[in-house]
Amino acid sequence: MDTAFIILSLITVGGAVWAVTLRNLMHAVLSLVLFFFGIAGFFFYLNADFVGWVQILVYVGAVAILAIFAIMLTHNLTAEDEPEFFSLRWLTGLAVAGAVGAVLWFAIKNNTAMSQVAPVGVASNVADIGRKMMTDWVVPFEVVSLLLTAALIGSIVIAMEQISHRK
Amino acid sequence: MEPTTHIPWIASRLWLIPLLPFLAGGVSALLPRRYRKLSAGLAIGAIGISTLLSFCALAESILRGLQPHAGQQWSAMQTHEVWHWLTEFTWFSYGTTSLKMGFVLDPLTAAMVIMVSFVSMLIFIYSLGYMDRDKNFTRFFTFLSLFAGAMLGLVVANNLLLFFACWELVGLASYLLIGFWYHRPSAAAAAKKAFLVTKLGDIGFFAGLLWLYHATGTLQFYTPDHTGALEQATALAGLPGIMGLSLAGTIALLIFCGAVGKSGQWPLHVWLPDAMEGPTPVSALIHAATMVAAGVFLVARTYPLFQASPQVLTLVAWIGAFTAVMAATIAVAQNDIKRILAYSTVSQLGYMVMGLGVGGMAAAMFHLLMHGFFKALLFLGAGSVIHGCHNEQDVFKMGGVKKHMPLTFWTYIVGTLALAGIFPLAGFWSKDEVLTAAFNWGSGWFHKGPFVLGCIGVFLTAFYMWRQVCLVFLGEYRGDKAKAGHKHVGHEEAETQHETVPGAPHESPTVMTVPLIVLAIFSAFMGFSGLPEHANLIHHFLNPEHAPHNVNWFVIATASALAFAGLGLGHLLYGLKPLAADEPDPLKAKLGKLREFCRDKWYWDEIYEATVVRFANIASVVVDFGDRLLDGATVGLGLLARGLSLINDKFDERAINRCFDGGCGSVRLMGRCFAALQDGRVQSYLRLVAVAAALLAFWFFLK
Amino acid sequence: MTTLAHFQILASLLFAIGLFGAVTRRNAIIVLLSIEIMFNAANLSLVAFWRYSPHPEQLSGVMFAIFGIAISAAEAAVGLALVIVIYRYYKSIQVDEMRTLKG
Numbered sequence: 001m002d003t004a005f006i007i008l009s010l011i012t013v014g015g016a017v018w019a020v021t022l023r024n025l026m027h028a029v030l031s032l033v034l035f036f037f038g039i040a041g042f043f044f045y046l047n048a049d050f051v052g053w054v055q056i057l058v059y060v061g062a063v064a065i066l067a068i069f070a071i072m073l074t075h076n077l078t079a080e081d082e083p084e085f086f087s088l089r090w091l092t093g094l095a096v097a098g099a100v101g102a103v104l105w106f107a108i109k110n111n112t113a114m115s116q117v118a119p120v121g122v123a124s125n126v127a128d129i130g131r132k133m134m135t136d137w138v139v140p141f142e143v144v145s146l147l148l149t150a151a152l153i154g155s156i157v158i159a160m161e162q163i164s165h166r167k
Numbered sequence: 168m169e170p171t172t173h174i175p176w177i178a179s180r181l182w183l184i185p186l187l188p189f190l191a192g193g194v195s196a197l198l199p200r201r202y203r204k205l206s207a208g209l210a211i212g213a214i215g216i217s218t219l220l221s222f223c224a225l226a227e228s229i230l231r232g233l234q235p236h237a238g239q240q241w242s243a244m245q246t247h248e249v250w251h252w253l254t255e256f257t258w259f260s261y262g263t264t265s266l267k268m269g270f271v272l273d274p275l276t277a278a279m280v281i282m283v284s285f286v287s288m289l290i291f292i293y294s295l296g297y298m299d300r301d302k303n304f305t306r307f308f309t310f311l312s313l314f315a316g317a318m319l320g321l322v323v324a325n326n327l328l329l330f331f332a333c334w335e336l337v338g339l340a341s342y343l344l345i346g347f348w349y350h351r352p353s354a355a356a357a358a359k360k361a362f363l364v365t366k367l368g369d370i371g372f373f374a375g376l377l378w379l380y381h382a383t384g385t386l387q388f389y390t391p392d393h394t395g396a397l398e399q400a401t402a403l404a405g406l407p408g409i410m411g412l413s414l415a416g417t418i419a420l421l422i423f424c425g426a427v428g429k430s431g432q433w434p435l436h437v438w439l440p441d442a443m444e445g446p447t448p449v450s451a452l453i454h455a456a457t458m459v460a461a462g463v464f465l466v467a468r469t470y471p472l473f474q475a476s477p478q479v480l481t482l483v484a485w486i487g488a489f490t491a492v493m494a495a496t497i498a499v500a501q502n503d504i505k506r507i508l509a510y511s512t513v514s515q516l517g518y519m520v521m522g523l524g525v526g527g528m529a530a531a532m533f534h535l536l537m538h539g540f541f542k543a544l545l546f547l548g549a550g551s552v553i554h555g556c557h558n559e560q561d562v563f564k565m566g567g568v569k570k571h572m573p574l575t576f577w578t579y580i581v582g583t584l585a586l587a588g589i590f591p592l593a594g595f596w597s598k599d600e601v602l603t604a605a606f607n608w609g610s611g612w613f614h615k616g617p618f619v620l621g622c623i624g625v626f627l628t629a630f631y632m633w634r635q636v637c638l639v640f641l642g643e644y645r646g647d648k649a650k651a652g653h654k655h656v657g658h659e660e661a662e663t664q665h666e667t668v669p670g671a672p673h674e675s676p677t678v679m680t681v682p683l684i685v686l687a688i689f690s691a692f693m694g695f696s697g698l699p700e701h702a703n704l705i706h707h708f709l710n711p712e713h714a715p716h717n718v719n720w721f722v723i724a725t726a727s728a729l730a731f732a733g734l735g736l737g738h739l740l741y742g743l744k745p746l747a748a749d750e751p752d753p754l755k756a757k758l759g760k761l762r763e764f765c766r767d768k769w770y771w772d773e774i775y776e777a778t779v780v781r782f783a784n785i786a787s788v789v790v791d792f793g794d795r796l797l798d799g800a801t802v803g804l805g806l807l808a809r810g811l812s813l814i815n816d817k818f819d820e821r822a823i824n825r826c827f828d829g830g831c832g833s834v835r836l837m838g839r840c841f842a843a844l845q846d847g848r849v850q851s852y853l854r855l856v857a858v859a860a861a862l863l864a865f866w867f868f869l870k
Numbered sequence: 871m872t873t874l875a876h877f878q879i880l881a882s883l884l885f886a887i888g889l890f891g892a893v894t895r896r897n898a899i900i901v902l903l904s905i906e907i908m909f910n911a912a913n914l915s916l917v918a919f920w921r922y923s924p925h926p927e928q929l930s931g932v933m934f935a936i937f938g939i940a941i942s943a944a945e946a947a948v949g950l951a952l953v954i955v956i957y958r959y960y961k962s963i964q965v966d967e968m969r970t971l972k973g
């Protein structure tokens with residue numbers, strides 16, 4: 001374990017914990033941005049530069065901004081009626097998440113292949129990714145492009161319909 | 168099958184037979200309501216071509232059967248060889264294994280597919296007339312096509328999973344069709360009941376399917392290299408299963424659960440009579456060609472598994488025999504023309520299942536095929552009567568219909584005599600085959616029991632059918648002539664009704680009578696394909712390995728005598744002195760309480776009601792005390808619900824209380840369990856999914 | 871040296887945190903964002919597997935991660951649009967109140 005890993009872990013875990021616990025929605029989103037940056041940092045650390053940039057563009061640039069817009073459009077800056085710390089609901093959530101986490105941890109611990117160290121010289125460059133995307137992965141690529149178009153139109157239609165109803 | 172054998176083109180294109188009705192159904196699903204002719208034309212055209220293809224398949228199979236076997240003298244189709252034509256395709260592959268699907272053409276398929284498609288076609292044509300005035304005509308033909316397509320798919324499948332998929336599609340189509348007049352609460356309830364009751368059996372079937380896959384690693388029935396699931400039956404017989412049965416027996420028992428549900432055997436027969444709520448052509452389709460035949464066909468298809476386990480076969484025989492007599496006694500005391508036929512179907516299915524149980528697979532299939540013809544005939548005839556009598560279904564309000572509907576009358580007589588088993592109609596030969604198989608089953612009272620029950624059933628069958636004929640067709644019309652025409656105006660069924668002159672019954676249009684005549688001809692003469700002894704073509708065709716039974720004059724004489732006795736008694740009670748209007752059933756005086764017991768269907772519905780309600784009460788107490796141990800087959804589900812409700816009870820007490828307190832009183836078992844899970848909160852679902860995934864993964868690692 | 875197990879444990883931890891938020895919080899926006907955290911945890915796991923795989927030249931993990939990001943972006947867009955519509959309808963975005971599909 002090296003320092004970079006520890007620092008990035010602290011950033012991501014801290015951002016994630018704040019994001020799911022803070023009551024002020026704006027603060028939660030900002031912690032989430034921190035988390036997204038941490039994950040992007042991990043992608044750079046793992047030599048997956050392209051994924052890291054995509055991560056920043058899509059999550060920080062789009063998803064987080066969308067979330068902020070959603071918060072503002074719903075006039076809802078602080079979350080009301082959120083469960084108290086150590087309330088029953090809170091403990092259930094902890095138990096459920098703990099159970100899933102424990103199973104994952106159990107699976108990882110019992111797998112010998114997990115203890116290997118990183119091979120050297122593994123990198124991904126954009127040209128390779130582009131070539132793969134247009135050859136082996138062309139069908140998923142097209143499907144995802146359709147999906148994105150559908151999502152784009154879908155979000156507009158969902159939001160539009162209500163506006164026309166109100167008129 | 169030797170690899171050099173030429174595979175005829177129809178065997179490799181067998182998938183066309185189910186595909187065409189599916190396509191027709193799909194296209195007419197997209198048609199607007201006003202394209203009535205196009206939709207009906209598509210449906211009938213598709214099933215017509217399927218019938219032609221089925222005929223080709225049958226012809227090819229017969230030719231194949233005629234080929235002399237190597238080293239053996241040619242003699243009247245006795246090849247003593249089991250053969251299949253297979254087509255395989257890979258559905259998907261994961262890693263090194265792949266899931267194969269396929270179609271099979273063998274004698275069983277060939278015989279079944281022609282009956283299903285031919286009878287379906289006639290019923291489709293008949294529906295043209297019967298559903299004439301229904302405003303959802305297009306939708307009706309869509310569902311009919313789906314129904315027929317699913318059934319044909321099931322017949323040609325060479326894979327238990329494909330079989331199961333089509334099986335469930337049949338269930339879905341039956342749900343849609345029984346509930347076709349969904350605005351009637353009774354129809355909606357009947358559809359739901361049919362769906363849920365058959366699903367109970369399907370749980371067993373699915374468990375059997377999974378177990379079979381686990382044990383054999385394949386779900387193909389037959390494979391070219393003889394490693395199909397059925398071809399490993401003998402190996403499975405050597406492995407231990409549960410409850411002292413062999414593994415083959417266990418799987419056969421589970422699969423039989425599915426057949427019990429679908430083919431309306433006791434104790435899951437309760438849905439079949441209620442299914443009468445659907446339009447009459449649907450009843451005919453369900454009772455003759457498709458739905459209920461599927462169960463018997465399933466057992467016939469997986470017969471090697473059953474043969475490997477004598478205990479299961481014994482159980483099958485007794486369930487069949489018991490169902491045959493029980494349903495026949497109920498039919499004796501019914502008043503609704505369609506309900507009498509419905510219980511008659513349950514009873515006849517009992518015969519088929521009994522035939523399977525006593526080892527007469529060919530006999531049972533023969534009876535299934537013949538029954539398909541004459542029961543379709545009877546239902547369509549009943550539909551014609553109902554149509555002609557202005558949607559009257561009570562036989563005590565009919566009478567004298569013979570004068571007004573001569574064609575319907577004569578064809579109905581043919582169907583009745585065929586069902587009663589009168590020489591030389593179809594039912595005589597097939598019922599005789601089944602009874603002979605039962606007679607030869609073994610010695611001792613235990614093995615003769617099914618035969619005796621079967622003989623009682625023959626008597627009852629003849630009696631209730633003749634009772635029905637006398638009440639409906641003979642005597643004077645007992646309906647209220649003046650009001651008959653107006654009676655149902657505004658009634659829910661009015662949309663199917665012809666605007667006729669009020670009063671006397673009338674003959675149905677040609678489009679309805681022609682199928683009746685065709686079916687009557689088949690019911691009369693098809694029986695000759697299964698003459699006893701060496702001339703038994705069907706037997707040689709379906710089951711070449713076993714020689715058919717010799718003529719058993721004792722069985723023939725007993726069955727015929729009992730059938731004539733039944734007819735005679737029926738005529739004595741109902742025929743000699745026709746009932747006047749409002750006169751009570753003569754049986755009422757003679758049988759008293761016993762008749763009420765039969766009329767009320769042996770109180771099966773009430774028994775289930777009582778057990779379900781009591782169960783609900785117990786469960787609510789149990790829930791209140793936090794000790795939710797659900798019994799029987801629901802233990803798994805119950806434990807899941809229990810774990811969840813424990814969590815929910817503590818943390819979301821309001822939701823859980825409302826669900827359980829509100830649900831416990833009235834909602835049935837399944838509904839209640841699932842209602843508890845479905846509190847409408849997406850996060851509860853997520854919680855459940857997460858916990859379940861964790862548990863599954865944990866169990867996987869521990870294993 | 872950092873091993874694959876470190877990354878996978880971290881990814882599981884993040885996944886569990888996201889799951890905790892998704893089942894605990896009542897605010898629909900936070901629930902959606904928690905689901906994004908779970909997506910990111912999965913992507914991290916995939917990229918780490920790619921980094922440690924014997925055939926990195928096939929770029930499978932990277933491709934998976936890119937498609938995962940694209941799909942979660944679509945999900946976020948539709949999800950947040952739904953949140954806005956639900957707010958207009960219920961005047962609230964408390965997930966507890968959306969229970970019309972109660973069985």
